[in-house]
Amino acid sequence: MTRRSRQGYGGTGPGPITPDGCAVELYTRLPLGDEADIVQRAVPAGARILELGCGVGRVTAGLLRRGFTVTAVDESAEMLEYVSGARTVCSPIESLELDERFDAVMLGSFLVHAGDPQVRRGLLGACRRHVSDGGCVLIQREGDGWHDNVPREAPLADGLARVVSSVPVTAQVRSVHVEYVFPEARWTQTFLSRPLTDEAFEQALEQEAGLAVDAYLTDDRTWVRAVPRRPPAAATS
Incomplete structure (x- = not known):
């Protein structure tokens, strides 16, 4: 289920999604x-x-x-x-x-x-x-160079968290896309970040x-x- 997101923010996957793209069920697993x-x-x-x-x-x-x-x-x-x-x-x-x-x-x-x-x-x-x-x-x-070291991934409980991309949308702001992959479910989140x-x-x-x-x-x-x-x-x- 998805809801109206803020401009530049969004998420997909099972269960409620908050306006900034966070999946509620995902956060119960972290x-x-x-x-x-x-x-x-x-x-x-x-x-x-x-x-x-x-x-x-x-x-x-x-x-x-x-x-x-x-x-x-x-x-x-x-x-x-x-x-x-x-x-x-x-x-x-x-x-x-x-x-x-x-x-x-x-x-x-x-x-x-x-x-x-x-x-x-x-x-x-x-x-x-x-x-x-x-x-x-x-x-x-955010850590130093966080937006430069992509794509990258890390184990997460019984799944995987993957920062797929961090793309400039203005000179100061980047659009970040993240995937969370588990054996039986997958979520994505896109959000804006100002380093x-x-x-x-x-x-x-x-x-x-x-x-x-x-x-x-x-x-x-x-x-x-x-x-x-x-x-x-x-x-x-």
């Missing part, structure tokens, strides 16, 4: 990586965490097991049906307004690389609105959300901790 361990090293024990774009709650579950209190946000009600043990909120990230602050806000899944810079501003604005003044924002970035150098990334944080990089948390610089530098801007629709 194993948890080291995200929860990275968060545990970066924030205080027992922190209240706002997880933006939680999907089916793979990382959420890992955070809960480590003693964090999690509010999990996703715009897909079908994704949120799989989340357990955490407070859930069904909402687009950009318009989220919970009227509360958290010790840490997470923006994973490479969402900061949204093709439309206005969407990125909305995502970063939501991070800043919801992080406490003494808290931090944890952001996942960001360290300089461009740090500039976007400062200018668009009043955030500054505090530390790069992994050797490949794909996970970043940022901290507030100025008061949050008002939410925009």
Whole structure:
């Protein structure tokens, strides 16, 4: 089943497909990586965490097991049906307004690389609105050269994940096509990505959300901790 997708985004395969091309059933099959361990090293024990774009709650579950209190946000009600043990909120990230602050806000899944810079501003604005003044924002970035090393593939549970292509659509934006192949099912996803150098990334944080990089948390610089530098801007629709 497919739904109306955002321009430049789409997906195919069994089950519900979100507007950005993510297949809900696929995400229930993906194993948890080291995200929860990275968060545990970066924030205080027992922190209240706002997880933006939680999907089916793979990382959420890992955070809960480590003693964090999690509010999990996703715009897909079908994704949120799989989340357990955490407070859930069904909402687009950009318009989220919970009227509360958290010790840490997470923006994973490479969402900061949204093709439309206005969407990125909305995502970063939501991070800043919801992080406490003494808290931090944890952001996942694409790795260096991610768009150059294609096609490439990697084993995935009992299947295979394959980045088929990353094609320029403008001077700054690329259209990425990914396949997920399992013995009994196949999914595809196409999405737009705006690569960001360290300089461009740090500039976007400062200018668009009043955030500054505090530390790069992994050797490949794909996970970043940022901290507030100025008061949050008002939410925009």
